[in-house]
């Protein structure tokens with residue numbers, strides 16, 4: 658079943674006549690798929706993610722989540738967005754609230770009773786291996802721990818879709834590898850549909866079932882590559898020949914755009 662449907666989406670920030678930031682984007686993302694959006698700076702990845710999450714409007718085209726239009730209004734839009742969790746590069750935790758109370762925030766907004774809220778928030782912190790840190794304030798946590806709290810918060814209300822915008826972009830390489838392993842474990846357990854924006858080819862291949870490559874001028878999809886590597890993946894997969902083939906295909910797409918035959922990507926190209 659398709660969870661996210663992006664149909665002919667374009668976006669212009671200026672008045673009519675100014676250059677569009679996104680061209681005609683078409684993507685169907687099935688339930689439970691982990692999709693990485695890869696592209697160089699400014700090609701419109703964040704804008705597309707924000708349109709999918711209802712934080713930005715499209716100039717034309719439609720987006721729906723679970724069959725409910727995000728780009729419409731009223732109850733359908735509310736229904737679509739109630740099923741979406743966000744994790745940004747900036748964790749956006751409230752500095753005066755403990756980890757546990759930050760995770761409870763969306764549950765309080767959804768009017769979950771206090772006792773149940775605490776129980777769910779504790780489960781989520783356990784899920785991201787932070788059960789021991791529930792009382793700590795954001796400034797008492799490391800950058801990686803703060804991002805784990807942000808993931809716990811996004812998962813707290815059990816959304817079907819998780820939109821992640823370079824969530825580990827500001828972290829050092831080792832912490833990033835650890836969080837990628839952790840995110841894979843959580844995804845295998847929860848089976849959410851994930852759209853994950855990244856600049857990193859390695860991170861995209863390691864995490865995703867499918868990597869969608871975008872280029873600017875206007876932002877468009879130039880390749881759509883299925884990553885057929887067994888799960889769970891360990892960090893050692895990055896040293897394999899198949900991993901290197903995938904990164905090669907993606908680097909080529911990032912540099913030169915669509916394959917020479919004009920095909921939309923290289924699905925299954927790596928044997």
Ligand SMILES: Nc1ncnc2c1ncn2[C@@H]1O[C@H](COP(=O)(O)OP(=O)(O)OP(=O)(O)O)[C@@H](O)[C@H]1O
Nearest residue numbers: 670671678696697698699700701702703704705856
């Ligand atoms: N609110 C806005 N008003 C005007 N222009 C914007 C706005 N938001 C984004 N843009 C422009 O749209 C283009 C795409 O930006 P976007 O942030 O989506 O790219 P990106 O691929 O996510 O980049 P990065 O990887 O650097 O985060 C850029 O040229 C940016 O300057």
